Amino acid sequence: MHTPRFNITAVERDTGLSKDLLRMWERRYGFPSPQRDQHGERLYTAAEIERLRLIKRLIDKGFRPGKLFASDPESLESLLAEPTTPQMPSVIEDWNGYLDLLRQGDISGLRDALQQQLMRQGLQSFVLDTAAPLSVAVGEAWMQGQIRIHEEHVYSEQLKSLLRQSMAVLGERGRPTLLLTTVPDEEHGLGLLLAEVLFMLEGARCISLGTRTPLLDIVDAAARHGVDVVALSFSTSFPPRQAAIQLKELRDYMPASIELWIGGAGTERIVLPPGVKRGMGRQGPAQLIEEWRINHA
Numbered sequence: 001m002h003t004p005r006f007n008i009t010a011v012e013r014d015t016g017l018s019k020d021l022l023r024m025w026e027r028r029y030g031f032p033s034p035q036r037d038q039h040g041e042r043l044y045t046a047a048e049i050e051r052l053r054l055i056k057r058l059i060d061k062g063f064r065p066g067k068l069f070a071s072d073p074e075s076l077e078s079l080l081a082e083p084t085t086p087q088m089p090s091v092i093e094d095w096n097g098y099l100d101l102l103r104q105g106d107i108s109g110l111r112d113a114l115q116q117q118l119m120r121q122g123l124q125s126f127v128l129d130t131a132a133p134l135s136v137a138v139g140e141a142w143m144q145g146q147i148r149i150h151e152e153h154v155y156s157e158q159l160k161s162l163l164r165q166s167m168a169v170l171g172e173r174g175r176p177t178l179l180l181t182t183v184p185d186e187e188h189g190l191g192l193l194l195a196e197v198l199f200m201l202e203g204a205r206c207i208s209l210g211t212r213t214p215l216l217d218i219v220d221a222a223a224r225h226g227v228d229v230v231a232l233s234f235s236t237s238f239p240p241r242q243a244a245i246q247l248k249e250l251r252d253y254m255p256a257s258i259e260l261w262i263g264g265a266g267t268e269r270i271v272l273p274p275g276v277k278r279g280m281g282r283q284g285p286a287q288l289i290e291e292w293r294i295n296h297a
Protein backbone atom coordinates (compact mmCIF):
# COMPACT_ATOMS: atom_id res chain seq x y z
CA MET A 1 0.00 0.00 0.00
CA HIS A 2 2.83 2.39 0.88
CA THR A 3 5.31 1.49 -1.85
CA PRO A 4 5.18 4.26 -4.40
CA ARG A 5 4.54 2.67 -7.78
CA PHE A 6 2.10 4.84 -9.69
CA ASN A 7 3.26 7.55 -12.06
CA ILE A 8 1.37 10.83 -12.54
CA THR A 9 -0.37 9.60 -15.69
CA ALA A 10 -1.82 6.67 -13.77
CA VAL A 11 -2.94 8.96 -10.96
CA GLU A 12 -4.58 11.33 -13.43
CA ARG A 13 -6.43 8.40 -15.01
CA ASP A 14 -7.50 6.89 -11.68
CA THR A 15 -8.65 10.06 -9.96
CA GLY A 16 -9.81 12.31 -12.81
CA LEU A 17 -7.52 15.05 -11.42
CA SER A 18 -5.32 16.69 -14.03
CA LYS A 19 -1.52 16.53 -13.80
CA ASP A 20 -1.38 20.31 -13.54
CA LEU A 21 -3.76 20.27 -10.61
CA LEU A 22 -1.82 17.49 -8.86
CA ARG A 23 1.39 19.48 -9.19
CA MET A 24 -0.33 22.65 -8.00
CA TRP A 25 -1.68 20.93 -4.87
CA GLU A 26 1.74 19.51 -4.17
CA ARG A 27 3.26 23.02 -4.24
CA ARG A 28 0.37 24.71 -2.50
CA TYR A 29 -0.69 22.19 0.15
CA GLY A 30 2.23 19.78 0.36
CA PHE A 31 -0.08 16.94 -0.60
CA PRO A 32 0.28 14.61 -2.41
CA SER A 33 4.02 14.39 -1.76
CA PRO A 34 5.25 11.80 -4.27
CA GLN A 35 8.68 10.29 -4.17
CA ARG A 36 10.79 10.42 -7.33
CA ASP A 37 12.18 7.57 -9.41
CA GLN A 38 15.73 7.51 -10.76
CA HIS A 39 14.66 9.80 -13.64
CA GLY A 40 13.10 12.33 -11.30
CA GLU A 41 9.53 11.30 -12.26
CA ARG A 42 6.87 11.43 -9.56
CA LEU A 43 5.74 8.14 -7.97
CA TYR A 44 2.60 7.94 -5.84
CA THR A 45 1.44 5.32 -3.31
CA ALA A 46 -1.93 3.57 -3.46
CA ALA A 47 -2.85 5.27 -0.17
CA GLU A 48 -2.22 8.67 -1.72
CA ILE A 49 -4.42 7.80 -4.68
CA GLU A 50 -7.17 6.69 -2.33
CA ARG A 51 -7.03 9.96 -0.41
CA LEU A 52 -6.98 11.96 -3.66
CA ARG A 53 -10.13 10.18 -4.83
CA LEU A 54 -11.81 11.05 -1.57
CA ILE A 55 -10.72 14.68 -1.88
CA LYS A 56 -12.02 14.80 -5.46
CA ARG A 57 -15.44 13.53 -4.36
CA LEU A 58 -15.60 16.08 -1.56
CA ILE A 59 -14.63 18.96 -3.87
CA ASP A 60 -17.37 17.81 -6.24
CA LYS A 61 -19.73 18.05 -3.26
CA GLY A 62 -18.71 21.66 -2.72
CA PHE A 63 -15.95 21.52 -0.10
CA ARG A 64 -12.96 23.83 -0.37
CA PRO A 65 -9.55 22.24 -1.03
CA GLY A 66 -7.84 24.23 1.75
CA LYS A 67 -10.06 22.68 4.40
CA LEU A 68 -9.74 19.19 2.96
CA PHE A 69 -5.97 19.17 2.86
CA ALA A 70 -5.84 20.19 6.50
CA SER A 71 -8.01 17.20 7.52
CA ASP A 72 -6.80 13.65 8.19
CA PRO A 73 -8.14 10.82 5.99
CA GLU A 74 -10.58 9.53 8.66
CA SER A 75 -12.36 12.84 9.05
CA LEU A 76 -12.58 13.07 5.25
CA GLU A 77 -14.61 9.85 5.27
CA SER A 78 -17.02 11.30 7.80
CA LEU A 79 -17.35 14.53 5.80
CA LEU A 80 -18.47 12.46 2.85
CA ALA A 81 -21.34 11.08 4.92
CA GLU A 82 -22.49 14.57 5.96
CA PRO A 83 -25.29 16.27 4.07
CA THR A 84 -23.64 19.38 2.68
CA THR A 85 -24.63 22.79 1.56
CA PRO A 86 -22.26 23.72 -1.27
CA GLN A 87 -19.60 26.12 -0.08
CA MET A 88 -19.57 28.71 -2.83
CA PRO A 89 -17.97 30.54 -4.31
CA SER A 90 -14.26 29.96 -4.04
CA VAL A 91 -11.90 27.18 -5.09
CA ILE A 92 -9.00 29.22 -3.88
CA GLU A 93 -10.29 30.79 -0.68
CA ASP A 94 -10.17 34.40 -1.79
CA TRP A 95 -8.75 36.62 -4.50
CA ASN A 96 -5.34 36.53 -2.80
CA GLY A 97 -5.02 32.91 -3.86
CA TYR A 98 -5.30 33.97 -7.49
CA LEU A 99 -2.87 36.86 -6.97
CA ASP A 100 -0.38 34.41 -5.42
CA LEU A 101 -0.58 32.19 -8.49
CA LEU A 102 0.13 35.23 -10.68
CA ARG A 103 3.11 36.24 -8.56
CA GLN A 104 4.45 32.68 -8.70
CA GLY A 105 4.10 32.68 -12.48
CA ASP A 106 1.93 29.57 -12.13
CA ILE A 107 -0.07 29.90 -15.32
CA SER A 108 -1.39 26.36 -15.41
CA GLY A 109 -2.39 26.64 -11.75
CA LEU A 110 -4.28 29.82 -12.53
CA ARG A 111 -5.97 28.22 -15.53
CA ASP A 112 -7.02 25.22 -13.44
CA ALA A 113 -8.35 27.37 -10.65
CA LEU A 114 -10.41 29.50 -13.04
CA GLN A 115 -11.64 26.43 -14.89
CA GLN A 116 -12.70 24.66 -11.70
CA GLN A 117 -14.49 27.72 -10.48
CA LEU A 118 -16.32 28.01 -13.80
CA MET A 119 -17.36 24.37 -13.68
CA ARG A 120 -18.60 24.79 -10.15
CA GLN A 121 -20.53 28.01 -10.67
CA GLY A 122 -21.76 27.77 -14.24
CA LEU A 123 -21.02 30.46 -16.82
CA GLN A 124 -23.38 33.22 -15.71
CA SER A 125 -22.49 33.16 -12.03
CA PHE A 126 -18.80 32.76 -12.88
CA VAL A 127 -18.93 35.97 -14.94
CA LEU A 128 -20.86 38.00 -12.37
CA ASP A 129 -19.50 36.64 -9.10
CA THR A 130 -15.93 35.64 -9.94
CA ALA A 131 -14.60 37.14 -13.17
CA ALA A 132 -15.97 40.67 -12.60
CA PRO A 133 -14.78 41.18 -8.98
CA LEU A 134 -11.55 39.27 -9.60
CA SER A 135 -10.73 41.50 -12.58
CA VAL A 136 -11.16 44.53 -10.35
CA ALA A 137 -8.94 42.92 -7.68
CA VAL A 138 -6.23 42.10 -10.22
CA GLY A 139 -6.33 45.61 -11.75
CA GLU A 140 -6.22 47.22 -8.31
CA ALA A 141 -3.31 44.98 -7.27
CA TRP A 142 -1.36 46.22 -10.28
CA MET A 143 -2.15 49.85 -9.51
CA GLN A 144 -0.98 49.35 -5.93
CA GLY A 145 2.26 47.78 -7.13
CA GLN A 146 1.42 44.33 -5.75
CA ILE A 147 1.74 42.63 -9.13
CA ARG A 148 3.55 43.52 -12.35
CA ILE A 149 1.74 44.51 -15.53
CA HIS A 150 2.87 41.29 -17.27
CA GLU A 151 1.17 39.35 -14.49
CA GLU A 152 -2.04 41.29 -15.07
CA HIS A 153 -1.74 40.48 -18.78
CA VAL A 154 -1.36 36.77 -18.00
CA TYR A 155 -4.56 36.92 -15.97
CA SER A 156 -6.46 38.80 -18.69
CA GLU A 157 -5.30 36.39 -21.40
CA GLN A 158 -6.21 33.30 -19.38
CA LEU A 159 -9.64 34.69 -18.59
CA LYS A 160 -10.21 35.65 -22.21
CA SER A 161 -9.23 32.25 -23.54
CA LEU A 162 -11.40 30.44 -20.98
CA LEU A 163 -14.41 32.60 -21.78
CA ARG A 164 -13.91 32.36 -25.56
CA GLN A 165 -13.75 28.58 -25.20
CA SER A 166 -17.00 28.58 -23.22
CA MET A 167 -18.73 30.86 -25.72
CA ALA A 168 -17.73 28.61 -28.62
CA VAL A 169 -19.57 25.76 -26.93
CA LEU A 170 -22.75 27.86 -26.72
CA GLY A 171 -23.04 27.58 -30.50
CA GLU A 172 -25.00 29.66 -32.99
CA ARG A 173 -27.18 32.38 -31.46
CA GLY A 174 -30.15 34.32 -32.88
CA ARG A 175 -31.34 37.93 -32.92
CA PRO A 176 -30.63 40.55 -31.93
CA THR A 177 -27.19 40.65 -33.51
CA LEU A 178 -24.79 42.87 -31.54
CA LEU A 179 -21.57 44.59 -32.52
CA LEU A 180 -19.43 45.03 -29.39
CA THR A 181 -16.48 47.35 -28.99
CA THR A 182 -15.09 50.40 -27.18
CA VAL A 183 -14.37 53.89 -28.53
CA PRO A 184 -10.77 54.86 -29.45
CA ASP A 185 -9.50 56.03 -26.03
CA GLU A 186 -11.11 53.26 -24.00
CA GLU A 187 -8.63 50.43 -23.44
CA HIS A 188 -10.44 48.63 -20.65
CA GLY A 189 -11.84 45.58 -22.40
CA LEU A 190 -12.63 42.95 -19.78
CA GLY A 191 -16.04 44.43 -18.98
CA LEU A 192 -16.87 44.29 -22.69
CA LEU A 193 -15.90 40.63 -22.84
CA LEU A 194 -17.98 39.77 -19.78
CA ALA A 195 -20.95 41.63 -21.22
CA GLU A 196 -20.53 39.64 -24.44
CA VAL A 197 -20.86 36.38 -22.49
CA LEU A 198 -23.98 37.66 -20.74
CA PHE A 199 -25.53 38.74 -24.06
CA MET A 200 -24.77 35.35 -25.58
CA LEU A 201 -26.34 33.58 -22.62
CA GLU A 202 -29.52 35.52 -23.47
CA GLY A 203 -29.34 33.99 -26.95
CA ALA A 204 -28.00 37.06 -28.78
CA ARG A 205 -25.49 36.80 -31.64
CA CYS A 206 -22.35 38.80 -30.86
CA ILE A 207 -19.63 40.16 -33.10
CA SER A 208 -16.80 41.64 -31.05
CA LEU A 209 -14.23 44.03 -32.47
CA GLY A 210 -12.29 44.17 -29.20
CA THR A 211 -11.29 47.60 -27.92
CA ARG A 212 -10.58 51.02 -29.46
CA THR A 213 -12.44 51.13 -32.76
CA PRO A 214 -12.58 54.49 -34.59
CA LEU A 215 -16.16 55.80 -34.76
CA LEU A 216 -16.42 55.64 -38.56
CA ASP A 217 -15.22 52.04 -38.49
CA ILE A 218 -17.90 51.17 -35.97
CA VAL A 219 -20.48 52.62 -38.36
CA ASP A 220 -18.97 50.74 -41.30
CA ALA A 221 -18.76 47.43 -39.43
CA ALA A 222 -22.34 47.78 -38.19
CA ALA A 223 -23.58 48.20 -41.77
CA ARG A 224 -21.34 45.46 -43.16
CA HIS A 225 -22.56 42.87 -40.63
CA GLY A 226 -26.17 44.05 -40.68
CA VAL A 227 -26.32 44.29 -36.89
CA ASP A 228 -29.35 45.28 -34.83
CA VAL A 229 -27.36 46.89 -32.03
CA VAL A 230 -24.01 48.55 -31.39
CA ALA A 231 -23.00 47.92 -27.75
CA LEU A 232 -20.18 49.95 -26.18
CA SER A 233 -18.45 49.60 -22.84
CA PHE A 234 -17.13 52.52 -20.76
CA SER A 235 -14.90 52.19 -17.70
CA THR A 236 -14.65 54.89 -15.05
CA SER A 237 -11.43 56.05 -16.69
CA PHE A 238 -13.36 57.51 -19.62
CA PRO A 239 -14.31 61.21 -19.30
CA PRO A 240 -18.14 61.28 -19.27
CA ARG A 241 -18.44 64.50 -21.30
CA GLN A 242 -16.22 63.08 -23.99
CA ALA A 243 -18.34 59.95 -24.00
CA ALA A 244 -21.54 61.96 -24.50
CA ILE A 245 -20.01 63.81 -27.47
CA GLN A 246 -18.83 60.60 -29.13
CA LEU A 247 -22.15 58.87 -28.54
CA LYS A 248 -24.04 61.76 -30.14
CA GLU A 249 -21.70 61.61 -33.13
CA LEU A 250 -22.13 57.89 -33.50
CA ARG A 251 -25.90 58.17 -33.15
CA ASP A 252 -25.95 60.79 -35.93
CA TYR A 253 -23.89 58.61 -38.29
CA MET A 254 -25.97 55.46 -37.85
CA PRO A 255 -29.47 54.71 -39.14
CA ALA A 256 -32.11 54.87 -36.38
CA SER A 257 -32.92 51.19 -36.96
CA ILE A 258 -29.61 50.26 -35.31
CA GLU A 259 -29.88 50.68 -31.55
CA LEU A 260 -26.98 52.07 -29.54
CA TRP A 261 -26.45 50.56 -26.07
CA ILE A 262 -23.84 51.39 -23.46
CA GLY A 263 -22.74 49.70 -20.24
CA GLY A 264 -19.77 49.34 -17.90
CA ALA A 265 -18.79 50.95 -14.62
CA GLY A 266 -18.34 54.38 -16.27
CA THR A 267 -21.82 54.72 -17.78
CA GLU A 268 -23.65 56.04 -14.75
CA ARG A 269 -22.06 59.49 -15.06
CA ILE A 270 -22.70 59.87 -18.78
CA VAL A 271 -25.57 62.15 -19.81
CA LEU A 272 -27.25 60.12 -22.51
CA PRO A 273 -27.91 61.74 -25.89
CA PRO A 274 -31.31 60.84 -27.42
CA GLY A 275 -31.43 57.38 -28.97
CA VAL A 276 -28.87 55.79 -26.63
CA LYS A 277 -29.81 53.16 -24.04
CA ARG A 278 -27.96 52.24 -20.90
CA GLY A 279 -27.74 48.79 -19.27
CA MET A 280 -27.10 48.85 -15.55
CA GLY A 281 -26.30 46.23 -12.93
CA ARG A 282 -26.32 42.46 -13.09
CA GLN A 283 -29.51 42.33 -15.10
CA GLY A 284 -28.46 45.11 -17.55
CA PRO A 285 -27.69 42.92 -20.59
CA ALA A 286 -30.71 40.64 -20.04
CA GLN A 287 -33.09 43.59 -19.68
CA LEU A 288 -31.86 45.29 -22.85
CA ILE A 289 -32.27 42.07 -24.84
CA GLU A 290 -35.73 41.45 -23.44
CA GLU A 291 -36.84 45.00 -24.26
CA TRP A 292 -35.47 44.69 -27.80
CA ARG A 293 -37.35 41.44 -28.34
CA ILE A 294 -40.61 42.92 -27.08
CA ASN A 295 -40.20 45.94 -29.39
CA HIS A 296 -39.37 43.73 -32.38
CA ALA A 297 -41.87 40.94 -31.78
Ligand code: B12
Nearest residue numbers: 139140187188189190191195233236237262263264265279
Ligand atom coordinates in the same frame (compact mmCIF):
# COMPACT_ATOMS: atom_id res chain seq x y z
C1 B12 B 1 -8.73 46.03 -14.59
C2 B12 B 1 -8.32 47.48 -14.69
C3 B12 B 1 -7.30 47.80 -15.56
C4 B12 B 1 -6.63 46.77 -16.46
C5 B12 B 1 -7.43 46.64 -17.75
C6 B12 B 1 -7.47 45.22 -18.26
C7 B12 B 1 -8.39 45.12 -19.46
N1 B12 B 1 -7.86 44.57 -20.52
O1 B12 B 1 -9.52 45.55 -19.44
C8 B12 B 1 -5.26 47.47 -16.68
C9 B12 B 1 -4.37 47.09 -15.51
C10 B12 B 1 -4.55 47.14 -17.97
C11 B12 B 1 -5.67 48.92 -16.53
C12 B12 B 1 -5.00 49.93 -17.14
C13 B12 B 1 -5.29 51.27 -16.90
N2 B12 B 1 -6.18 51.76 -16.02
CO1 B12 B 1 -7.50 50.68 -15.14
N3 B12 B 1 -8.65 49.77 -14.00
C14 B12 B 1 -8.95 48.51 -13.92
C15 B12 B 1 -10.00 48.31 -12.78
C16 B12 B 1 -9.26 47.78 -11.55
C17 B12 B 1 -11.13 47.38 -13.09
C18 B12 B 1 -11.86 47.61 -14.41
C19 B12 B 1 -12.53 46.33 -14.79
O2 B12 B 1 -12.02 45.50 -15.53
N4 B12 B 1 -13.68 46.10 -14.19
C20 B12 B 1 -14.37 44.80 -14.27
C21 B12 B 1 -15.43 44.81 -15.27
C22 B12 B 1 -15.81 43.37 -15.41
O3 B12 B 1 -16.54 45.54 -14.82
P1 B12 B 1 -17.45 46.42 -15.78
O4 B12 B 1 -16.65 47.08 -16.81
O5 B12 B 1 -18.31 47.24 -14.91
O6 B12 B 1 -18.36 45.34 -16.57
C23 B12 B 1 -19.51 44.70 -16.04
C24 B12 B 1 -20.78 45.47 -16.28
O7 B12 B 1 -20.61 46.86 -16.12
C25 B12 B 1 -21.25 45.05 -17.63
N5 B12 B 1 -20.83 45.77 -18.83
C26 B12 B 1 -19.61 46.10 -19.24
N6 B12 B 1 -19.66 46.64 -20.46
C27 B12 B 1 -20.95 46.65 -20.86
C28 B12 B 1 -21.55 47.09 -22.03
C29 B12 B 1 -22.94 47.00 -22.15
C30 B12 B 1 -23.60 47.50 -23.40
C31 B12 B 1 -23.74 46.48 -21.07
C32 B12 B 1 -25.20 46.43 -21.16
C33 B12 B 1 -23.10 46.02 -19.91
C34 B12 B 1 -21.73 46.10 -19.82
O8 B12 B 1 -20.79 43.73 -17.75
C35 B12 B 1 -19.71 43.44 -16.86
C36 B12 B 1 -20.11 42.23 -16.03
O9 B12 B 1 -21.19 42.52 -15.20
C37 B12 B 1 -10.50 49.76 -12.55
C38 B12 B 1 -10.91 50.09 -11.11
C39 B12 B 1 -12.27 49.64 -10.73
N7 B12 B 1 -12.43 49.34 -9.48
O10 B12 B 1 -13.18 49.61 -11.54
C40 B12 B 1 -9.30 50.58 -13.00
C41 B12 B 1 -9.49 52.00 -13.52
C42 B12 B 1 -10.71 52.08 -14.42
N8 B12 B 1 -8.27 52.21 -14.32
C43 B12 B 1 -7.80 53.41 -14.20
C44 B12 B 1 -6.65 53.89 -14.89
C45 B12 B 1 -6.24 55.32 -14.58
C46 B12 B 1 -5.95 53.08 -15.80
C47 B12 B 1 -4.72 53.52 -16.61
C48 B12 B 1 -4.92 54.81 -17.37
C49 B12 B 1 -3.55 53.55 -15.62
C50 B12 B 1 -2.20 54.01 -16.15
N9 B12 B 1 -1.66 54.92 -15.42
O11 B12 B 1 -1.70 53.52 -17.13
C51 B12 B 1 -4.45 52.32 -17.53
C52 B12 B 1 -4.69 52.53 -19.00
C53 B12 B 1 -6.02 52.12 -19.56
C54 B12 B 1 -6.56 53.02 -20.62
N10 B12 B 1 -5.76 53.74 -21.36
O12 B12 B 1 -7.77 53.05 -20.79
C55 B12 B 1 -8.61 54.23 -13.23
C56 B12 B 1 -9.43 55.34 -13.87
C57 B12 B 1 -9.47 56.57 -12.99
C58 B12 B 1 -10.08 57.74 -13.68
N11 B12 B 1 -11.32 58.00 -13.37
O13 B12 B 1 -9.46 58.33 -14.50
C59 B12 B 1 -9.42 53.17 -12.45
C60 B12 B 1 -10.79 53.62 -11.95
C61 B12 B 1 -8.53 52.77 -11.25
C62 B12 B 1 -8.36 53.85 -10.18
N12 B12 B 1 -8.98 53.65 -9.05
O14 B12 B 1 -7.64 54.80 -10.36
N13 B12 B 1 -6.77 49.05 -15.76
